[in-house]
Amino acid sequence: MAWLLLLLPLLSxxxxxxxxxxxxxxxxxxxxxxxxxxxxxxxxxxxxxxxxAFTWASLPEPVGNLSISLxxxxxxxxxxxxxxxxGMLVHIFSLAYMADDSAKARYFTCLSLFMFSMTxxxxxxxxxxxxxxxxLVGLSSYLLxxxxxxxxxxxxxxxxxxxxxxIGDFGFMVGILLLFGITGTFIFDEMGxxxxxxxSAYPGCYPCLLGTAILCVFCGAVGKSAQLPLxxxxxxxxxxxxxxxxxxxxxxxxxxxxxxxxxxxxxxGVEVFTETMAGEVIAWVGGLTALAAAxxxxxxxxxxxxxxxxxxxxxxxxxxxxxxxxxxxxxxxLFTHAWFKALLFLGSGAVIYACHHQQNIWKMGGxxxxxxxxxxxxxxxxxxxxAVPFTSGFFSKEAILHAAEGNPPLFxxxxxxxxxxxxxxxxxxxxxxxxxxxxxxADHAKEVSPLMFVPxxxxxxxxxxxxxxxxxxxAPALPAHAGEFHVNPLFWISLGALLAGSIPAFIIYSGRTKxxxxxxxxxxxxxxDAIYDKVFVRGIQDxxxxxxxxxxxFLINGVLVGGSTRLVQSVGGLFRRAQNGNLQAYAFAxxxxxxxxxxxxxxxx
Amino acid sequence: xxxxxxxxxxxxxxxGGLAVVSLRNxxxxxxxxxxxxxxxxxxxxxxxxxxxxxxxILVYAGAIMVLFLFIIMLLDLKTEEKQAPKVVPLVxxxxxxxxxxxxxxxxxxxxPNKESTPIDYQAASxxxxxxxxxxxxxxxxxxxxxxxxxxxxxxxxxxxxxxxVGVLLLVATVGVVVLSKxxxx
Amino acid sequence: MASLHSYLLVxxxxxxxxxxxxxxxxxxxxxxxxxxxxxxxxxxxLVAFSRFNGKNGLPDYDGxxxxxxxxxxxxxxxxxxxxxxxxxxxxxxxxxxxELTSMKG
Numbered sequence: 001m002a003w004l005l006l007l008l009p010l011l012s013x014x015x016x017x018x019x020x021x022x023x024x025x026x027x028x029x030x031x032x033x034x035x036x037x038x039x040x041x042x043x044x045x046x047x048x049x050x051x052x053a054f055t056w057a058s059l060p061e062p063v064g065n066l067s068i069s070l071x072x073x074x075x076x077x078x079x080x081x082x083x084x085x086x087g088m089l090v091h092i093f094s095l096a097y098m099a100d101d102s103a104k105a106r107y108f109t110c111l112s113l114f115m116f117s118m119t120x121x122x123x124x125x126x127x128x129x130x131x132x133x134x135x136l137v138g139l140s141s142y143l144l145x146x147x148x149x150x151x152x153x154x155x156x157x158x159x160x161x162x163x164x165x166x167i168g169d170f171g172f173m174v175g176i177l178l179l180f181g182i183t184g185t186f187i188f189d190e191m192g193x194x195x196x197x198x199x200s201a202y203p204g205c206y207p208c209l210l211g212t213a214i215l216c217v218f219c220g221a222v223g224k225s226a227q228l229p230l231x232x233x234x235x236x237x238x239x240x241x242x243x244x245x246x247x248x249x250x251x252x253x254x255x256x257x258x259x260x261x262x263x264x265x266x267x268x269g270v271e272v273f274t275e276t277m278a279g280e281v282i283a284w285v286g287g288l289t290a291l292a293a294a295x296x297x298x299x300x301x302x303x304x305x306x307x308x309x310x311x312x313x314x315x316x317x318x319x320x321x322x323x324x325x326x327x328x329x330x331x332x333x334l335f336t337h338a339w340f341k342a343l344l345f346l347g348s349g350a351v352i353y354a355c356h357h358q359q360n361i362w363k364m365g366g367x368x369x370x371x372x373x374x375x376x377x378x379x380x381x382x383x384x385x386x387a388v389p390f391t392s393g394f395f396s397k398e399a400i401l402h403a404a405e406g407n408p409p410l411f412x413x414x415x416x417x418x419x420x421x422x423x424x425x426x427x428x429x430x431x432x433x434x435x436x437x438x439x440x441x442a443d444h445a446k447e448v449s450p451l452m453f454v455p456x457x458x459x460x461x462x463x464x465x466x467x468x469x470x471x472x473x474x475a476p477a478l479p480a481h482a483g484e485f486h487v488n489p490l491f492w493i494s495l496g497a498l499l500a501g502s503i504p505a506f507i508i509y510s511g512r513t514k515x516x517x518x519x520x521x522x523x524x525x526x527x528x529d530a531i532y533d534k535v536f537v538r539g540i541q542d543x544x545x546x547x548x549x550x551x552x553x554f555l556i557n558g559v560l561v562g563g564s565t566r567l568v569q570s571v572g573g574l575f576r577r578a579q580n581g582n583l584q585a586y587a588f589a590x591x592x593x594x595x596x597x598x599x600x601x602x603x604x605x
Numbered sequence: 606x607x608x609x610x611x612x613x614x615x616x617x618x619x620x621g622g623l624a625v626v627s628l629r630n631x632x633x634x635x636x637x638x639x640x641x642x643x644x645x646x647x648x649x650x651x652x653x654x655x656x657x658x659x660x661x662i663l664v665y666a667g668a669i670m671v672l673f674l675f676i677i678m679l680l681d682l683k684t685e686e687k688q689a690p691k692v693v694p695l696v697x698x699x700x701x702x703x704x705x706x707x708x709x710x711x712x713x714x715x716x717p718n719k720e721s722t723p724i725d726y727q728a729a730s731x732x733x734x735x736x737x738x739x740x741x742x743x744x745x746x747x748x749x750x751x752x753x754x755x756x757x758x759x760x761x762x763x764x765x766x767x768x769x770v771g772v773l774l775l776v777a778t779v780g781v782v783v784l785s786k787x788x789x790x
Numbered sequence: 791m792a793s794l795h796s797y798l799l800v801x802x803x804x805x806x807x808x809x810x811x812x813x814x815x816x817x818x819x820x821x822x823x824x825x826x827x828x829x830x831x832x833x834x835x836l837v838a839f840s841r842f843n844g845k846n847g848l849p850d851y852d853g854x855x856x857x858x859x860x861x862x863x864x865x866x867x868x869x870x871x872x873x874x875x876x877x878x879x880x881x882x883x884x885x886x887x888x889e890l891t892s893m894k895g
Contacts, residue, residue: 580894581891582887582894583818583821584813584816584887588694588813591701591809592701595701595704598712602711602712602715603708611792615800618804619803619804622808625811625820625823625827626807626808626811626814626815631817634823638823641804641827641830645804645830648797648837651792652797652849653841653849654837654841654854657837657857657858660861661861665864673868673872677819680819680875680876680879680885682885694813695814697813698814701813702806702813705802705809706803709798709806716794718794718795719793719794719842720794721842724847724849726847727847728846728847729846732846732848749848754851755854755855762855766855766859773863773866774865776866777866781872784874785876
């Protein structure tokens, strides 16, 4: 059963790529079929605890056998529900959204490849497998962001995503090897015991080494989950098709970093984050990402970019919670966030589709009347994201704030984010759905087809109820008292933050047709992209270009190619001079030769 | 061969050669060369190589030199104008000739000298007795039937090279015809 | 009677004279004639050795055979060479070696 989870999407991807390139309909149906089947299997497997392994390669000691292993537990099976559930809805949504695309078969092939890779990460039983599938999701993400590769911006965004992820993955690999050095194993199940043995053997260097290793592993999460300072790829990744943004860049792949952190947390032992400095660093990175991304989101005009920064901000939340030892709260938020953020992205996809690929919110407006189902479902997702009480987002955000209570600075950062989130989301909703249409595209928008709004409705339902007791058993991990409702100081702080964010936004943006506020610092994303472009891209590119120019022009062209030609030319010139065309000179040389021959044959001793 | 005759012919030959090199009129050079070859033929005859000497006169002085003169007249070559000799080639050429001459004396010092021995007709007659009676008899009479002896060696020992040289001459003839035909294309 | 050395000396001198002509003269026909002189000098050496290294009381006729072949080859060479010179003269209107330097590299 568990193997089927892994193999079905792979088979579908392979079949699509090898046989169904020309038959887009069959390809899409195969992909949808495989993802529905995996969703059913995931539901059946929910809560199972098991592991399967077979040896894949035998390496000399100390590595020993490398195995392809699947590990089933609450974390993995819950995550599989998220992955396959949202995957299924996104596939169905894509059938309509990508109906007119010329490369539909390739799109579904890549989606299946992504499902395979993501399943691999979730079910991986050891770090080697995690790393392999980690790279595979990077690849499929690259392929999907660059789906419309004829567009320069899409091709650049795909490259950017891939390269930025490479930076993180390098640290991740170092981290995996460090952890292997410490524990002597790649297998998650064995790590805890080995780590304890290491601690008792080398108590002195234990915290420092372990902290370094965890931070290196965290680098992978920083890349994949787009935390500061490697967050720059995620907003650009919105160049891909919107369903892809919903699936990969909001719900699942970007959450893989958090998932992996929590997996490490569980494997190594619960207190590893709190007893080394690593947890503190991770939490601060998460908190700062959440704050910075929320600030950036307040000044964006592209509907998908706003959601992308919102995703960044929420991922920051999860990472912060994980760093503070509240990984269960982080995973709970991952779970609820996956549903409502997928809902928001698919909703924005429907809006974009209806508005003829118009993505600027100031060119929309009044869409609630034009497309009520999309509007209402979007509204529900919006409520969940801004954590209105009794929606799923409320419960998970409460859990995160609770986890942050022990660290006042981070707690107040979290509260600030909780103020900013309603602010920018209200801005988005008010400008897009209320008011009057501000362009022809918006004026002519129509409700989308059932194939698109049915997934929206399903997701909307889940966005509201996912946090409640009972439903939340689907979640990968649950903090204590999840889904319970208490009126306590935390509740009042949270409610205050909600109102402090949404009411001013409503007042400022209601009825406007262009942005009344302009804060260049936030609009230009703290100039981070520009700085990266200047320092890394230009610097490295120009430096590399200079170096390559030196090698190419001087070494290769000047010395090797030019040098050899010059050598041949000069030697040739030397002999050319001998070839002077004068008969007598030849005769003279010949005579000299004869004299030399006589000398050497007769007179030479 | 008496020493005086030897030196006479040798000097005729060397002076002829020097004249070939130094005369500026090509016709005069060709005639000087004829005289040089006559001297050479005399030396051949002094070496008892009568047939080679006759061939030298017939082929070289008779045929080849006539060919040269023919071409000189065909091309209507005039006496070269006297021009200032270029120093470098002159010095180089004379230097190399000098070096060669020095080497020549060195070699003569190394090669053991031989005095010519008179021809032993008796032994030769005995040698040819089983091969040819007439040659053997004439040898016994003190005559040297040079043509017979040369013919004996050339047709018995060098038949194949002889044929090949014949073909070579044919090829040269054809080549000359082709070369001197006017290009009509 | 003249000894072997006298003949070798005379033929060597003739060879040197011929070589000097080849190197110094500018008229290609004269150069050609000097080449013939050098060949003849070689012939003289061959005949001299044949006479001084006799067998069965007679000169060694093998040496004279070589002289015949040299004479034949020289005749062929002269014929072809002169034909080439004629063709050359037609093409370039000169037989001056200084001016025939189109093979200069």
